[in-house]
Amino acid sequence: MSLQFESSVQNSRILSVGAYRPARVVPNSEIVDRIESTDEWIRQRTGIETRHIAGPDESLIDMAEAAANIALKRAGITMEQVSAVIFATITYPYQAPSAATELIVRLGNPKAAAFDISAACAGFCYGIALANDLVKNKTAKYVLVIGGEKLSDFTNPDDRATAFIFADGAGAVVIGPSEGAGIGPTVWGSAADSRDAIQMQPSWIEFKGNQSRVDATWPDISQQGQTVFRWAVYEMAPVGLKAIAAAGLTPETLAAFIPHQANERIIDSLARSMKLPDSVVIARDIKTTGNTSAASIPLAMDALLASNPELHGKTALLIGFGAGLVYAGQVVELPPLTSQ
8 A cells, every 4th residue: 555645846046145254363473483484475276365263252053044045034934844854064063962953952942953964065065966856745834954174273384285275164055945947957976985085083083992091182174285276176067067067957957156265276166167158157265264164155145146146046066075085066046146
């Protein structure tokens, strides 16, 4: 006997975006002496000029709450109307309970469904994919998707390979029902045979296995820069093209490109490989925000719409890639312009 319920789907879209960047801005000049580098080298290799770093008393949840409240206000809904919260992060300092459950208590709806995604820099796009399915299948009416990181807590300030890359911040979107399709099919996957190319070394595990150690420290991010660079440059362009085609579009009909803000050279290479025309506006938040992992795409989306308000409601390719090595991309209609 088949299940006895009415099966129907509806369209969904991003209704709003909100962003929070910590007030403290750190230029390259504050970093270079400690890692024996130069401002020019950092700019040439990554495109990064400044980054935002959270204060010592500013938590991941503080930043996520601020971004979420902006997104909710712009969407014109209250937190009580949100059915589910998906939090993409790799820097919540607890294995359990989740960052999402702490956040919903802060936001005033402790009854909502809530869970975290650990997909690093691809986490936000994973969250978009899941939220889209939840709304389309009427499991949820409104879904709040958060990408947030406090990477400064997990970055070794003496590591010449990473100290200048990572930063802090949070972005949020509200996804809800719409008349037309506003989120295209997601193209995603992994290259997990190279998963060790980016790691957060948990030295406390080493301590647990050998309690005589006294040099165990807080875990830090490490990465094989050239391995990650080559993978992103050569493997992500086909993913982007597949996502564009899956949405029934071509590069010429796309309005914007919002990739994970990992490295400006990667962004430029992807745009060339996909043969994006000059009419496609490319997000370059990397220059002033650095690499904020799961937060980078919503932060870049918010910044792009602030500087290019004509892009509200237009199509954009999102693509995230990072530790795992995991990736995800989809074409979305950017949120409409609101008075909020």
